[in-house]
Amino acid sequence: MTITRRNFLRRAAAGGTAAVAACATLAPAGAEARENLKVPDNAVGLLFDGTLCIGCKACMSACKEVNNLPLEDTIGEKLWDTPLELSGKTYNVIKVYQSGTMETKDKAENGFAHIKRSCLHCADPSCVSACPVSAMTKDKQTGIVGYDKDACIGCRYCVAACPFGVPQFQYDTPKPEIAKCQLCKHRMAEGKFAACAEVCPTGATLFGPYKALSAEIDRRRAMKPGELAEFPRRTPDSGDMHEKAAPQYVDYVYGQKDAGGTQVRYLSGVAFDRLALPMGLPERAFAADSETMQHTLYGGMILPVVALAGLVTAAWRGSKNHHDDDDFDMFDHPEGGHK
Numbered sequence: 523m524t525i526t527r528r529n530f531l532r533r534a535a536a537g538g539t540a541a542v543a544a545c546a547t548l549a550p551a552g553a554e555a556r557e558n559l560k561v562p563d564n565a566v567g568l569l570f571d572g573t574l575c576i577g578c579k580a581c582m583s584a585c586k587e588v589n590n591l592p593l594e595d596t597i598g599e600k601l602w603d604t605p606l607e608l609s610g611k612t613y614n615v616i617k618v619y620q621s622g623t624m625e626t627k628d629k630a631e632n633g634f635a636h637i638k639r640s641c642l643h644c645a646d647p648s649c650v651s652a653c654p655v656s657a658m659t660k661d662k663q664t665g666i667v668g669y670d671k672d673a674c675i676g677c678r679y680c681v682a683a684c685p686f687g688v689p690q691f692q693y694d695t696p697k698p699e700i701a702k703c704q705l706c707k708h709r710m711a712e713g714k715f716a717a718c719a720e721v722c723p724t725g726a727t728l729f730g731p732y733k734a735l736s737a738e739i740d741r742r743r744a745m746k747p748g749e750l751a752e753f754p755r756r757t758p759d760s761g762d763m764h765e766k767a768a769p770q771y772v773d774y775v776y777g778q779k780d781a782g783g784t785q786v787r788y789l790s791g792v793a794f795d796r797l798a799l800p801m802g803l804p805e806r807a808f809a810a811d812s813e814t815m816q817h818t819l820y821g822g823m824i825l826p827v828v829a830l831a832g833l834v835t836a837a838w839r840g841s842k843n844h845h846d847d848d849d850f851d852m853f854d855h856p857e858g859g860h861k
């Protein structure tokens with residue numbers, strides 16, 4: 523494994539965590555563990571249903587357009603936008619799991635499946651907790667995790683702390699920023715919503731209130747596989763429905779509880795351990811653990827940066843079962859992979 527920026531930070535953090543463990547034994551008694559933060563009552567989010575995605579990538583183009591992001595050429599033709607992963611130029615990418623002959627959609631063996639990668643807008647975000655200058659913030663009403671480029675000092679703690687590998691540092695620009703989806707909050711002032719959901723022709727990406735999306739998730743999971751069913755486009759209440767045979771979903775809603783829960787959630791016909799999302803994350807948010815530790819250490823007058831390092835390491839340990847290095851596209855499954 524090569525030493526990458528994130529690996530360096532992780533290893534540095536591992537040293538910090540050892541210090542945390544040592545210091546915690548000396549910390550004052552009575553420090554109370556804080557609970558996971560909850561999704562706000564008026565939270566908004568996305569539902570990505572991989573069984574509806576046709577891989578057209580209209581959502582990727584729309585995301586670039588509304589966020590003024592440049593094309594990313596990964597095949598040397600300088601004509602097309604061809605990002606393979608999230609990057610400083612790409613907030614949203616559709617990836618393809620593929621196995622064997624790839625004959626059947628949403629089948630793990632000799633099949634293929636789609637997955638969307640973008641910020642999950644965590645209920646209790648590690649990036650917000652790790653940021654020392656509050657450049658990353660969670661809106662109290664909508665729960666959207668936003669980024670303030672003017673407040674950012676470029677420390678990249680958020681990059682290292684995110685258990686989903688989302689925030690990206692713009693290394694190749696003179697004034698680098700952190701790149702990540704902000705759920706198109708800049709469009710909401712104009713009465714618009716997430717561009718990726720607006721353009722999706724099948725409703726695979728759906729935007730709406732968290733509660734309405736929860737009801738839609740429950741409705742879909744109660745469908746009888748194979749029976750004709752209706753699926754809304756854009757938002758759950760758009761009334762613009764299309765019909766299709768109900769799929770066989772795997773019995774897991776990704777983002778419901780992972781790392782404390784997220785406002786972007788996923789349904790899939792293929793087990794999530796085949797897709798580019800880290801599995802095995804704890805239900806307790808890393809931020810809840812690290813801030814409990816941080817408060818304990820403040821009480822003992824020990825440098826808070828040591829606790830910050832603990833958060834990074836906790837996030838890494840939580841996701842290391844899934845991928846051994848920085849990039850999800852380095853993940854190899856014995857019976858399939860994705861690109």
Ligand code: SF4
Binds near residue numbers: 574576638721723724
């Ligand atoms: S626009 Fe919709 S169907 Fe097309 S790739 Fe994006 S999520 Fe899939």
Ligand code: SF4
Binds near residue numbers: 644648667
């Ligand atoms: S997915 Fe990562 S960047 Fe997005 S809110 Fe969660 S911790 Fe922050």
Ligand code: SF4
Binds near residue numbers: 585588703704717718
């Ligand atoms: S919500 Fe907006 S910024 Fe986020 S992935 Fe969709 S189009 Fe891109």
